[in-house]
Amino acid sequence: MRRANAALLNVGLYVGVAVLLVYLLFPFYWAIVSSLKTPSQLFMTPVQYLPPTPRWSNYVEVFTSQPFARFLLNSAVVAGVATLFALAIGSFAAYALGRFQFRGRTTVYYATLAVTMFPQISVLGGLFVLIRGLGLYNSLPGLVLTYMIFTLPFTTWLLTSFVRSIPIELEEAATVDGATPTQIMLRILLPLMAPGLVTAGLLAFIQAWNEFLFALTFTLDERSRTVPVAIALFSGASSFELPWHLIMAASVIVTVPLIVLVLVFQRRIVEGLTAGAVKG
């Protein structure tokens, strides 16, 4: 009886997992199928579930109908530079917060945490004025600067908890040998922090790569447009006939690098996401 119950439970579990996988993955299947159809196949009823003869030229058209390569490059540069800046200055902040005792440390730590929880819309107006004032409207440096609002506090916070988890003995030994704190940071802690830097960098990069509100508001034309904005602003002959085959092809193009990142760094990403939740 017990065994029968357990078997039943197992079957139930696998059915549940299968349903879940279909739910999670079907939208991707549908995006891929749609990206390989002609417009007339897309607007056919009843809907065709299996891909017809794949129309790979849709993927070429994404790049020829607009400067999509430029948008990809813009996204990569903005996300990459914003991540590198955040890691460069955030790691020193994390060292200070994780290893030094001083009055105001807790305040700075919680203020940083508060910025990550911030509704970004509530600074949009002030940020617009700042960006215009600095002459950075419609420019990639402008986007990099505004992206620090989420990449920097996030990396600082994650790296601080990472620094605290590194045993202190090595640094104490180096202090005895007469190393200065800056030497300790650069020669000892930074190499030990490498896994934390990878995790924080990945998560910051993904956030910056996906960002939409600032990219939509602080850019004007194709020179500084990023991929999410391009995908949002796809337009067709009329508002009723959006070029869904191109929108889906472009969506697949930006999703593929993210899937590769997730596959390669799965463990690190999960570690980073759960760092706050489990360690507290």
Added chain:
Amino acid sequence: MASTLPPTARTGSRRGPTLAARRVRLAWLYLLPTIVTLVAVAGYPLYRTVQLSFTDVRLRFPLAPDWVGLDQYAWLLRDPVWWRSVWNTLVFTFVSVGIETVLGILIALMVASGLRGKGLMRTAMLVPWAIPGVVAAQMWKWMLNDVYGVINDLFMRLRLIDEPKAWLASAALMMPSVIAIDVWKTTPFMALILLAGLQSIPQEYYEAARVDGANAWQRFWRITLPLLAPALAVALIFRTLDALRVFDMIFITTGAQISTITMSVYARQQLVSFFDLGYGSAVATGIFLVIAFYVAVYLALFRKALR
């Protein structure tokens, strides 16, 4: 730098006052770039936004603000669209986070129950989280298309509906539709955090409970849920804050239509589309206050769990 260190520094174990003072100064030096950057991109813009909310300034450069005192806030309090956007945001947040929590716990329990293919599941769960909100919104907007969408076709075949529905256009269906998209995109995140929480619960507790004759239901309520509380609290806070500021998905799928307009969409509409920087700033400040209120309530409720 090393040559000027006082001798006490080299002993390391006994730290003289000079060294302590030096270390404090160094710590602030290390923090300086981060603090300066955050003040520039977060503190100053927030201050500017609040400041501009007391003026009638238009989004036209150079700015020509005229002080109007609390006029914009008087408008805000009487603005039915603002209150509708607050209501929509709260409904969206609490319904979607509620569903995500229940589904997240179920999924986490399922994956943690030790079946094969856990790695595959984890990857599949990470993907919806990792893709841009814009991409998720466009994928679902196409699937939910009233005439050519696969969801209508699928639901008709399964006899769930009799006729095609305008999921993203009919007033009654818009909110459930955008909630469904959000649930798809973010439940996996919830499940991953809860999964990590589950895996940190020592197995001995379950064995002890089993020896004492507790059934699966009792084990869940008496062991799993209480020990999952800290992870659950953190996941809830992050997800709720995210949902309260939802923008991308609503902007793409339903835009500024009254049935689903959220606080963020409304603020941007005023600020950018209507060039009303003064009123838009008042709306933005209103959002800040709503969210600050929520954070205060949540922290008071969960202070114990977060310790």
